[in-house]
Amino acid sequence: MSHTAALRLRQAITRTEDATRGRTPVGRGPEDADDLRGTFATDGALGFDPFPFLRALHDAGSRAVVIGQVAGIMHGSTELTGDLDLLWDGTPDEARALRDALTAAGCAELPDLSRSLTGYQVTGAVGDLCTPALPWGTLDVTPCLARAETTDDSTGFTIRYAALDDLIAMRRALGRPKDRRRADELVRLRH
Numbered sequence: 654m655s656h657t658a659a660l661r662l663r664q665a666i667t668r669t670e671d672a673t674r675g676r677t678p679v680g681r682g683p684e685d686a687d688d689l690r691g692t693f694a695t696d697g698a699l700g701f702d703p704f705p706f707l708r709a710l711h712d713a714g715s716r717a718v719v720i721g722q723v724a725g726i727m728h729g730s731t732e733l734t735g736d737l738d739l740l741w742d743g744t745p746d747e748a749r750a751l752r753d754a755l756t757a758a759g760c761a762e763l764p765d766l767s768r769s770l771t772g773y774q775v776t777g778a779v780g781d782l783c784t785p786a787l788p789w790g791t792l793d794v795t796p797c798l799a800r801a802e803t804t805d806d807s808t809g810f811t812i813r814y815a816a817l818d819d820l821i822a823m824r825r826a827l828g829r830p831k832d833r834r835r836a837d838e839l840v841r842l843r844h
Contacts, residue, residue: 658727658804697735702777706758711810713753719814743784792826
């Protein structure tokens, strides 16, 4: 199994640290992200390090899949982000694994996992937990769970992330300016 995608993410986290060094928090959370710059322009980018939570997901046996810009970075996107979004199947077994991972990663207030979209906050990361029940336009994201790619981190755990074509389709289904721009970038990365 390749380490490339995990290495790209580690490099992006280092670039995020460098780019935000000295930035003062302004009280803007991920929910305040604009449709052009995304969460990198929010306080979520300050201290952003999803690796402890990704490790906790692995250790808890979660089958959640990294989506959003973190998955884009893992495919080679150079645009930075400040949140970690995940797609999960919505089943009770996966909810248990997610709760275990969230707790292990320092989540002080467990999110309502009965919802198709809920936010979370752990040490080093914030983001959304999405299920296939969340409306994605005409796109059925359920198959994306089975088609997820994997990468091994150098510290000894596996990360599941959306396959490139699925991520492009998700971006196009969302249709915000940043999603269209990022989908176009991902298409160029195919070649």
